[in-house]
Amino acid sequence: MREIKVYQNDKIKELGDLYGIFFEDINHAADGGLYAELIQNRSFEFDAIDNDSYDSLTAWELSDGIQASVQTDRPLNKENIHYISVCAKVGDYIINKGFNSGIHVEKDSFYRFSIFARVNDDKRELENVQTGKIEVEILGDNNEICAKTVIDIDSTEFEKYEVTLNSQSKTVNGRLKITFIKTGIYDLDMVSLFPMDTFNGRENGMRRDIAEVLKELKPKFMRFPGGCLVHDGNLDDHARDSMYRWKRTIGRIEERPSWRNNWRYNQTLGLGFYEYFVFCEDIGAKPLPVLPGGFNPHRGIGVSIDKIGEWVQDALDLIEFATGDADTKWGRRRIELGHEEPFELEYIGIGNEEIGDGFFERYPYFHKAIKERYPDIKIINTAGPFATGEGYDAGWKSAIANGSDLVDEHYYSSPEWFLANMHHYDDFDKNGPGVFLGEYASWGNTYYNAIVEAAYMTHLEKAPAVKLACYAPLLCNKDYVNWQPDMIWFDNHDIVKTANYYVQQMFMNNQGTDEIRYEATELEDTVRLIDKDNIDGTISIIGNGIEGTIWNIIYKDITNNIINKVPDISLYPDNTENICVENVDTDSYSIEFNFKRSSGRKGFALQFGKKDDNNLIRLEFGGWDNWDCNIAVISNGRGSTISHRIFHVEDIEYKIRLVVEGRRIQTYVNGELYNDTAYQIPEIEDLYICASEDDNKTYTKIVNLTGDSKEVRINLDGCERTEVSITRLYDTELTAMNTFDNKELIRPQLVRKPVINNAVIYEVPAHSVNVFAFS
Ligand code: AHR
Numbered sequence: 001m002r003e004i005k006v007y008q009n010d011k012i013k014e015l016g017d018l019y020g021i022f023f024e025d026i027n028h029a030a031d032g033g034l035y036a037e038l039i040q041n042r043s044f045e046f047d048a049i050d051n052d053s054y055d056s057l058t059a060w061e062l063s064d065g066i067q068a069s070v071q072t073d074r075p076l077n078k079e080n081i082h083y084i085s086v087c088a089k090v091g092d093y094i095i096n097k098g099f100n101s102g103i104h105v106e107k108d109s110f111y112r113f114s115i116f117a118r119v120n121d122d123k124r125e126l127e128n129v130q131t132g133k134i135e136v137e138i139l140g141d142n143n144e145i146c147a148k149t150v151i152d153i154d155s156t157e158f159e160k161y162e163v164t165l166n167s168q169s170k171t172v173n174g175r176l177k178i179t180f181i182k183t184g185i186y187d188l189d190m191v192s193l194f195p196m197d198t199f200n201g202r203e204n205g206m207r208r209d210i211a212e213v214l215k216e217l218k219p220k221f222m223r224f225p226g227g228c229l230v231h232d233g234n235l236d237d238h239a240r241d242s243m244y245r246w247k248r249t250i251g252r253i254e255e256r257p258s259w260r261n262n263w264r265y266n267q268t269l270g271l272g273f274y275e276y277f278v279f280c281e282d283i284g285a286k287p288l289p290v291l292p293g294g295f296n297p298h299r300g301i302g303v304s305i306d307k308i309g310e311w312v313q314d315a316l317d318l319i320e321f322a323t324g325d326a327d328t329k330w331g332r333r334r335i336e337l338g339h340e341e342p343f344e345l346e347y348i349g350i351g352n353e354e355i356g357d358g359f360f361e362r363y364p365y366f367h368k369a370i371k372e373r374y375p376d377i378k379i380i381n382t383a384g385p386f387a388t389g390e391g392y393d394a395g396w397k398s399a400i401a402n403g404s405d406l407v408d409e410h411y412y413s414s415p416e417w418f419l420a421n422m423h424h425y426d427d428f429d430k431n432g433p434g435v436f437l438g439e440y441a442s443w444g445n446t447y448y449n450a451i452v453e454a455a456y457m458t459h460l461e462k463a464p465a466v467k468l469a470c471y472a473p474l475l476c477n478k479d480y481v482n483w484q485p486d487m488i489w490f491d492n493h494d495i496v497k498t499a500n501y502y503v504q505q506m507f508m509n510n511q512g513t514d515e516i517r518y519e520a521t522e523l524e525d526t527v528r529l530i531d532k533d534n535i536d537g538t539i540s541i542i543g544n545g546i547e548g549t550i551w552n553i554i555y556k557d558i559t560n561n562i563i564n565k566v567p568d569i570s571l572y573p574d575n576t577e578n579i580c581v582e583n584v585d586t587d588s589y590s591i592e593f594n595f596k597r598s599s600g601r602k603g604f605a606l607q608f609g610k611k612d613d614n615n616l617i618r619l620e621f622g623g624w625d626n627w628d629c630n631i632a633v634i635s636n637g638r639g640s641t642i643s644h645r646i647f648h649v650e651d652i653e654y655k656i657r658l659v660v661e662g663r664r665i666q667t668y669v670n671g672e673l674y675n676d677t678a679y680q681i682p683e684i685e686d687l688y689i690c691a692s693e694d695d696n697k698t699y700t701k702i703v704n705l706t707g708d709s710k711e712v713r714i715n716l717d718g719c720e721r722t723e724v725s726i727t728r729l730y731d732t733e734l735t736a737m738n739t740f741d742n743k744e745l746i747r748p749q750l751v752r753k754p755v756i757n758n759a760v761i762y763e764v765p766a767h768s769v770n771v772f773a774f775s
Pocket of ligand 1: 024026226227228229352353385410439472473483
């Protein structure tokens with residue numbers, strides 16, 4: 001029988017803040033998500049720069065014949081310049097449609113309605129009406145009135161009117177209707193409807209159900225606010241498409257700009273840095289803010305070095321905002337906003353997966369200034385969007401050179417990549433910068449994805465250099481999907497916790513304070529999922545929306561010394577696939593050719609090792625918006641980047657060569673080595689195990705990725721335990737997923753067992769995740 005001996009007194013390392021969460025306003029995670037505002041486009045600020053389909057009346061509906069327009073000439077303030085101006089007859093109305101199917105209100109629940117309004121816009125010399133009156137209704141299914149009130153508007157300058165509405169019935173298809181019941185000229189702005197029942201009852205707070213699901217994870221930290229959200233955008237912080245600047249996100253919500261979110265929608269910034277800090281405190285997570293480093297890798301633009309001081313100052317001011325006392329400018333600002341005590345700030349991230357020298361030239365300015373003033377703050381550098389390659393190496397080099405405390409790594413890969421890279425961190429220097437795995441996921445929300453991630457987490461827990469890790473993305477509104485998979489799906493009233501969520505929860509809830517030693521005996525050998533040591537399959541070429549030519553194509557079977565000349569290829573934007581060489585079945589081969597693009601923005605993909613459309617390897621020449629020269633492995637339709645170089649294809653001639661020797665892959669561009677990598681074979685270990693403890697409990701986590709159940713005896717060495725709670729995921733189809741129609745299909749089960757003589761015998765189910773908490 002397999003034996004796992006757990007040495008309770010043999011601590012290996014402190015686990016610290018290992019497991020946390022990453023919140024980004026992607027997939028409408030904030031507006032229309034965690035941020036509880038029920039009105040979409042509340043301040044008429046939506047704009048085509050956010051999304052081609054937007055205008056300032058997006059999500060609004062106006063009654064037929066109404067004389068209304070969005071104006072900017074006498075704005076509420078300089079941040080919020082649009083408002084709706086209505087020259088109203090009695091009975092005219094405007095309606096807000098909310099998010100998803102509409103506004104969700106519950107029966108017998110209270111909602112805070114507020115609006116900035118004024119009447120008698122005398123500039124237009126229409127009527128001299130001194131007061132106005134509006135009726136505010138929440139309409140439900142079939143226009144049933146859920147709640148209703150009347151507000152007198154008696155100001156001729158913008159003033160805030162606020163009332164509480166009590167909903168008499170439930171709807172998830174609600175509308176907010178404002179009817180003008182007195183003739184007049186009205187200007188309206190910042191139309192807001194908030195549930196009173198927010199998480200922890202906070203005004204301008206979070207949707208309770210989503211917040212609770214996050215709290216139940218018990219994350220040790222929360223990284224925010226992004227993601228690409230942080231570094232994509234204009235360097236001018238007053239531009240509508242500005243990069244994320246935290247100072248613009250605090251204070252009165254009507255004075256925060258509502259501007260472009262790089263995920264192609266609008267962000268109100270109602271969920272701003274103060275709210276993020278408070279929320280972290282409310283869920284017991286340490287805040288881990290990320291600030292831009294003055295460089296936008298999407299557009300390749302950076303603030304000039306002589307102006308970097310302003311950006312560095314933003315970082316220093318943020319730390320002061322979080323931790324300073326009343327004698328400091330920003331500490332005082334926090335106190336004014338309502339938080340007397342400092343927030344517990346320990347980490348700060350500079351940059352998010354930037355690649356390119358532009359970032360690494362700027363990072364040292366931040367690092368030096370922060371360390372000089374706040375030596376205890378841990379600074380996080382960044383290592384690009386892949387687990388390897390040019391950006392990754394540059395991030396680590398910069399982190400080592402500058403003495404960064406941590407390096408933020410990101411990767412989204414196939415389950416097969418995770419199976420092949422379980423030992424990715426084993427050899428990382430535990431005395432160098434620590435690893436912050438700030439974004440990772442295997443592509444998918446199936447049970448299989450989740451259990452593979454669980455296996456990977458057992459290795460993260462044991463890797464000496466890994467300090468922090470969080471799955472990404474966290475939240476997705478099902479009607480506004482930018483990215484998937486995601487950990488939690490929701491709409492305007494419902495939530496689906498994925499299998500991936502439950503894995504994260506099982507690990508976070510049972511992290512322990514220290515990793516402890518275990519010994520496993522009688523385990524079977526690791527099994528390779530590919531038994532070949534070469535990369536065989538067909539070779540083909542696909543253009544990436546370009547017109548171009550490929551000529552002088554020579555294929556060499558190096559092993560058998562055979563050379564084939566292949567006919568020239570023309571690439572067209574709509575071309576599908578050009579087969580050059582079929583059925584490569586040799587250990588070593590190469591293909592070389594000349595390439596020139598005549599029109600288009602990107603390049604092409606050279607596909608090799610191709611078994612079928614879902615299983616192949618790709619040299620992406622001018623991939624991702626013409627930024628990359630990558631090698632990507634596609635396994636069962638899901639891609640993993642295994643080599644990355646920054647590269648822009650131009651309309652010039654290139655000489656390209658691919659060499660495959662065994663599992664090693666090299667590319668040359670104009671004779672220069674560009675990619676040099678190996679396609680690792682995915683493999684499955686007999687069992688994936690890790691052990692930890694805290695003051696009260698001893699934890700053992702066992703993941704079984706095989707189709708066989710396995711009996712194990714867990715022996716505890718050290719303090720006496722008498723009971724074990726086992727939380728487990730098992731007995732589920734590998735392709736199964738939780739959905740809105742079947743939310744509970746996959747969820748952990750709990751069993752309790754007595755522990756006799758400090759040992760327990762347990763049948764580890766096939767394809768299962770098992771977390772033992774001994775007490
Ligand atoms: O998590 C989704 C996106 O993936 C993040 O915004 C970015 O950092 C990464 O590329």
